Amino acid sequence: MAAGLPGFGLSGVFFIISALLMVPMEIVSTLRGRSSLERWGQVLRSAGIALSILVGVELTYAGLHIALTQLSSSTAGAHGGGGGGGGAAQAHARTVNVVHVLPVLPILATIGLVAIVIVSAKAAELISDWRRKPIVSGDRSASAHPELRSHGERRHTPRPRRDPVDGRPSRGRVQPHLIDHERGIGELQHPLELASDTPG
Amino acid sequence: MNTESHRHHASGRRGRPTTPVPAPVADDHNLHPGLTVIVPAFNEAASIADTVRSLRSQTRPPQEILVVDDCSTDETAAVAAAAGARVLTPPVNTGSKAGAQTFALPQVRTELAMAVDADTTLAEDAIERLLEPFSDPEVAAASGAVIPRHVRTMWERGRYVEYLFAFSFFKRIQDHYGKPMISSGCFSAYRTAALRQVGGWSNRTMAEDMDLTWTLFGAGWKVRFLPDAVCYPIEPHDLNLMRKQLRRWSHGFIQNVLLHRRGLLKLGYLRSMVATAFWDAAVASLAYLVAIPLLALLVSPAFLLGYVIDAPVVLIPVALGAHRRRELGKALTSFPSYFVLRLLNGVMMLNALIRECILRKPLLVYEKGH
Numbered sequence: 001m002a003a004g005l006p007g008f009g010l011s012g013v014f015f016i017i018s019a020l021l022m023v024p025m026e027i028v029s030t031l032r033g034r035s036s037l038e039r040w041g042q043v044l045r046s047a048g049i050a051l052s053i054l055v056g057v058e059l060t061y062a063g064l065h066i067a068l069t070q071l072s073s074s075t076a077g078a079h080g081g082g083g084g085g086g087g088a089a090q091a092h093a094r095t096v097n098v099v100h101v102l103p104v105l106p107i108l109a110t111i112g113l114v115a116i117v118i119v120s121a122k123a124a125e126l127i128s129d130w131r132r133k134p135i136v137s138g139d140r141s142a143s144a145h146p147e148l149r150s151h152g153e154r155r156h157t158p159r160p161r162r163d164p165v166d167g168r169p170s171r172g173r174v175q176p177h178l179i180d181h182e183r184g185i186g187e188l189q190h191p192l193e194l195a196s197d198t199p200g
Numbered sequence: 201m202n203t204e205s206h207r208h209h210a211s212g213r214r215g216r217p218t219t220p221v222p223a224p225v226a227d228d229h230n231l232h233p234g235l236t237v238i239v240p241a242f243n244e245a246a247s248i249a250d251t252v253r254s255l256r257s258q259t260r261p262p263q264e265i266l267v268v269d270d271c272s273t274d275e276t277a278a279v280a281a282a283a284g285a286r287v288l289t290p291p292v293n294t295g296s297k298a299g300a301q302t303f304a305l306p307q308v309r310t311e312l313a314m315a316v317d318a319d320t321t322l323a324e325d326a327i328e329r330l331l332e333p334f335s336d337p338e339v340a341a342a343s344g345a346v347i348p349r350h351v352r353t354m355w356e357r358g359r360y361v362e363y364l365f366a367f368s369f370f371k372r373i374q375d376h377y378g379k380p381m382i383s384s385g386c387f388s389a390y391r392t393a394a395l396r397q398v399g400g401w402s403n404r405t406m407a408e409d410m411d412l413t414w415t416l417f418g419a420g421w422k423v424r425f426l427p428d429a430v431c432y433p434i435e436p437h438d439l440n441l442m443r444k445q446l447r448r449w450s451h452g453f454i455q456n457v458l459l460h461r462r463g464l465l466k467l468g469y470l471r472s473m474v475a476t477a478f479w480d481a482a483v484a485s486l487a488y489l490v491a492i493p494l495l496a497l498l499v500s501p502a503f504l505l506g507y508v509i510d511a512p513v514v515l516i517p518v519a520l521g522a523h524r525r526r527e528l529g530k531a532l533t534s535f536p537s538y539f540v541l542r543l544l545n546g547v548m549m550l551n552a553l554i555r556e557c558i559l560r561k562p563l564l565v566y567e568k569g570h
Contacts, residue, residue: 009484010476011370012513018373039376046373049517056512064505114476121475125465 019050234263240300244318252283254321298408302400329429340394340421344429357534358541368521385409387431407452450552451563
């Protein structure tokens with residue numbers, strides 16, 4: 001979920017899993033000498049929030065379970081009365097239920113659904129590779145709708161040479177991918193066309 | 201998605217048919233070190249002075265502030281000039297925030313460019329912090345955290361909680377995996393050369409910042425999120441403005457998914473993130489608006505708990521983020537508003553899905569919300 005998107009559904013679970021996976025991944029990075037204290041701070045913070053969320057879910061679920069159990073038992077009591085021995089047995093049953101209240105099935109089902117969605121997306125990539133030539137760069141030729149047309153073609157190789165903040169020479173870098181894309185725009189006139197008409 | 205900010209014009213679509221226009225000439229040799237800020241503005245006389253002053257009082261002020269007065273009918277240009285900005289005026293209204301920003305791009309002479317909304321102010325060290333990752337030559341864009349400047353109405357409060365949640369938890373994880381879903385349009389810095397390579401901000405979708413972010417990823421650039429670089433935009437304060445903003449965001453998200461669908465498939469983590477977000481967009485909306493009410497009516501009222509069952513899940517990151525800002529009380533009192541805003545998110549997203557994917561009636565007119 002992010003601003004503008006509804007719900008804390010699969011995205012929420014996806015990010016919780018992502019946060020928890022950061023720990024083993026950072027251990028591997030540390031072993032390879034590619035980690036830092038700052039990175040570990042970020043990792044532990046995110047993983048800590050994820051764990052807190054899981055505890056929060058469990059406590060919420062347990063609280064609801066207790067509330068609903070008490071509600072149903074009090075309703076049953078009002079209808080059928082009951083002796084003291086029966087009440088003690090019910091209390092014991094409630095305690096046992098609360099201990100075993102972890103919603104294993106819903107959690108597994110949700111994680112399974114996340115896996116299905118992610119695997120489906122991966123499958124779409126493989127099918128796309130199989131059906132057509134692989135696309136290396138951002139596909140600006142693809143249009144969401146016929147109204148969103150595309151045109152033009154440019155080819156560049158980015159060549160950053162200096163630190164843009166203070167002008168110092170940059171250290172060596174891997175050349176970014178060669179870009180080969182078409183630029184699409186909507187029905188609106190492209191502002192650069194306006195710019196070319198503007199003096200100064 | 202954070203379509204954290206796409207806010208601009210109330211103007212309608214331009215009637216002229218599109219003709220092929222070349223992308224801008226990338227004259228990167230003439231760029232010199234430093235930063236130029238582009239502020240697109242349409243009838244922003246009430247807020248533009250605060251924005252320019254905020255930019256000028258930064259610990260690391262920009263070399264130049266370009267305000268694009270997109271044919272405002274108020275005193276935006278005069279106010280911006282008086283505050284110390286250089287004002288550019290297109291011959292006609294460009295029709296969108298993206299249009300106004302790209303209009304200014306050829307005027308940028310520095311190696312870094314920044315987009316800031318005309319109703320957005322920055323923490324005094326925001327620019328300094330946001331520029332840190334650009335020492336890595338592979339970084340093309342960076343965005344900061346967003347906190348609503350005013351938290352008074354229910355809608356502002358809902359957005360406040362939403363932002364605290366996203367920027368305290370999700371965005372940090374996205375950054376760790378190297379794929380922030382969006383470099384927020386209201387406050388982002390870019391490597392000018394990279395921006396020019398991709399033709400600036402495109403107006404082909406309603407979420408130009410998401411479009412640009414995904415395009416940069418596709419071109420092999422890195423995008424970063426800096427949680428300590430904070431900006432303060434004015435968020436929609438009533439239902440009408442919020443509805444307009446959410447309409448743009450939801451349509452923009454779907455348009456970008458459709459537009460970048462092939463490119464996204466090659467970007468592992470982003471692909472998974474977008475796939476789950478798209479699922480939520482469809483299923484969560486249906487659950488909130490159809491499934492929960494039906495189950496509550498037909499099976500048991502207890503199903504109404506489904507609207508708030510995840511409250512603790514949301515509350516934990518929100519409380520942590522608010523505590524860090526010493527705003528815990530404000531966050532807690534704002535918390536219920538989040539659930540109202542979430543329902544509206546569901547309505548707008550479902551509507552956008554139906555219109556974009558089923559009816560094939562894309563949103564093409566950029567309506568200003570905030």
